[in-house]
Each structure stands twice: as structure tokens, then as C-alpha cells.
Amino acid sequence: RLTRKVIDKQRGVERCAECGGQGVKIQTIRMGPMIQQVQKVCDTCSGQGTIYRQNKAQETLEVHIPKGAPDQHKINFSEKADEIPDGEAGDVVFVLQEQSHADFKRKGDDLYIERTISLGEALCGFSMQVKHLDDRILIIKSKPGEVLKPVPYDPFVEDEKTAWTMFEDFDCPSLENAAVAETEDIKVCKKAVDSGQLRGKGIGCFVQKGGRTVFKQCTYAQAFETKVASKGSKLYIISDPEADKEKRMMKAVEGEGLPRLKSPFEH
Structure with a gap:
């Protein structure tokens, strides 16, 4: 339910007689032989140049959420904000x-759910029931002879902050420098890799020493193999992306994700 200000239609909008619709008044001040003119905001119309009355009106807006709408999706109601004279009312935007779900995680139009299965089920087959968002019960089972294998792909690794392992008194001098920052602020350096200028640049480690941070473009394996002792240095190596590979297996159920949000340009 929305409360907005609307212009009284019976009274309408009138031009301010005090300032002639200018919104300001010129005041003449005589000081002996001198005359000074001072411009000030009109008190009658508060500088708007018009006189009108606003009433409060309540209106119920029905917000229809389209299927598959993503997070931060905007629903616009044109000209439903407060009314103003000589202009269009603004928009109300929802x-x-x-909200997070106890079982499902969303990635675009796909839904992911985590379940633990035994090694025997991964090798010989499994069957499980999953309650969908619309309360339907899905029977998910492997095909005869299908073996679920570990996969390196993690659909949510890009949405989480990169994990780092710190090695005191170590460096990787043989690796080529990708960037240098004149700071040892660990939060700033990690943010630069996660969401800053170095995101997606393949930074596998960085070294801090003497107030500077040197970023290296490498893999986890390259950083770990080339690290050498270096007193006073702090080496941060990206966590092994394959560390949890054995625990990560996937099976897709086609057509049971979210509906794709239709573009307004599609027919």
C-alpha cells in the first residue's frame, strides 16, 4: 500500500501573485544616498512560483514478479510518486x-542442491527423493551402469572470496611479476584479486616485503613448486582448487531449474 502526495484538482495550480511566478522577490533597501536591491526567496510560494495544495492519497499497487526474476531485478511503476506542478510525477521502483534457501542454491537459471552419497552409491547407483520449490517430489536416480566421477568444476567458486595460504619467510622470485602495489594492506591486496583490477588475471600468489606487494601470474602448482626461503617475506598462495575435487560430483536433471526471465524484446 502506497501513500503519495497528489495535487488538489479542484483548487488546481495558480501562479503566485506575490512574486509573479518568479519564485523570488526583489527588495529595495535605501541607505542614505545609496539604494541596494536584495533578491530573496518568495515566502508565499517557497520559491516555486506556483501555489497549490497537496493531499495525501493511498493506493494499492499489485507487484507481479515475473518467473525467473533474478536478484536485484527492478519492477517499475511509472508516475506513481508524488505529483508536482508543471511536470510529470516520478516513478516508484521495487x-x-x-532470500537464501535452506536446500537450494541458485546460479542463473540453474538450481543446485547438495546431498551426501556413499562410495558404493557413486559406483553402483543411487536413488533419492528431493522436494522441489513447488512442493513436487522429484525422484533422482542414476542410470544403469552410470558411475559418478569427481569434477573440478565448482559453480559457486566465483561468488566466494578467494582463499589464501600464508607462508612466513618464503618467496617465489623465479616467477614473473604481474603487478606491484605500494602497500602491504592484506585486505586491499585480496580485494584487488577478488573484485579489483587483478580479477581474472590469473594471479596465483603474491609476496609482501618492505611495504610493497608483488603479484605473480601462475597456477597453484607453479607457486608451490617454486617457493624458496626468503627472510622477512610473506608469501600468499591461492588455495588448491583441486583440494575438494574428490568430494564434488554432479548429476544434472534437465528442465527442473528456474524458468528463464523473458526479455522485453523477445516475442
């Missing part, structure tokens, strides 16, 4: 905030 911004959707997606």
Missing part, C-alpha cells in the same frame, strides 16, 4: 532481494 527492487527484488532474493
Whole structure:
């Protein structure tokens, strides 16, 4: 339910007689032989140049959320804000905030759910029931002879902050420098790799010493193999992306994700 200010249609909008619609008044001040003119805001119309009355009106807006709408999706109601004279009312915009779910995680239009299965089930087959978002019960089972294998792909690794392992008194001098920062602020350095200028540049480690941070473009294995002792240095190596590979297996159920949000340009 929305409360907004609307212009009284019966009274309408009138031009301010005090300032002639200018919104300001000129005041003449005589000081002996001198005359000074001072411009000030009109008290009658508060500088708007018009006189009108606003009433409060309540209106119920029905917000229809389209299927597949993503987080931060905006739903716009044109000209539903407060009314103003000689102009169009602004828009009311609803911004959707997606709530986390106890079982499902969303990645675009796909839904992921985690379940633990035994080694025997991974090798010989499994069957499980999953309650969907619309309360339907899905029977998910492996095909005859299908073996679930570990996969390196983690769909949510880009959404999480990169994990680092710190090695005191170590460096990787043989690796080529990719960038240098004149700071040892660990939060600033990690942010530069996660979401700053170095994101997606393949930074596998960085070294801090003497107030400077040197970023290296490498893999986890290259950084770990080339590290050598270096007193006074702090070496940060990206966590092994394959560390949890054995625990990560996937099986896709086609057509049971979220509906794709239709573009307004599609027909």
C-alpha cells in the first residue's frame, strides 16, 4: 500500500501573485544616498512560483514478479510518486532481494542442491527423493551402469572470496611479476584479486616485503613448486582448487531449474 502526495484538482495550480511566478522577490533597501536591491526567496510560494495544495492519497499497487526474476531485478511503476506542478510525477521502483534457501542454491537459471552419497552409491547407483520449490517430489536416480566421477568444476567458486595460504619467510622470485602495489594492506591486496583490477588475471600468489606487494601470474602448482626461503617475506598462495575435487560430483536433471526471465524484446 502506497501513500503519495497528489495535487488538489479542484483548487488546481495558480501562479503566485506575490512574486509573479518568479519564485523570488526583489527588495529595495535605501541607505542614505545609496539604494541596494536584495533578491530573496518568495515566502508565499517557497520559491516555486506556483501555489497549490497537496493531499495525501493511498493506493494499492499489485507487484507481479515475473518467473525467473533474478536478484536485484527492478519492477517499475511509472508516475506513481508524488505529483508536482508543471511536470510529470516520478516513478516508484521495487527492487527484488532474493532470500537464501535452506536446500537450494541458485546460479542463473540453474538450481543446485547438495546431498551426501556413499562410495558404493557413486559406483553402483543411487536413488533419492528431493522436494522441489513447488512442493513436487522429484525422484533422482542414476542410470544403469552410470558411475559418478569427481569434477573440478565448482559453480559457486566465483561468488566466494578467494582463499589464501600464508607462508612466513618464503618467496617465489623465479616467477614473473604481474603487478606491484605500494602497500602491504592484506585486505586491499585480496580485494584487488577478488573484485579489483587483478580479477581474472590469473594471479596465483603474491609476496609482501618492505611495504610493497608483488603479484605473480601462475597456477597453484607453479607457486608451490617454486617457493624458496626468503627472510622477512610473506608469501600468499591461492588455495588448491583441486583440494575438494574428490568430494564434488554432479548429476544434472534437465528442465527442473528456474524458468528463464523473458526479455522485453523477445516475442
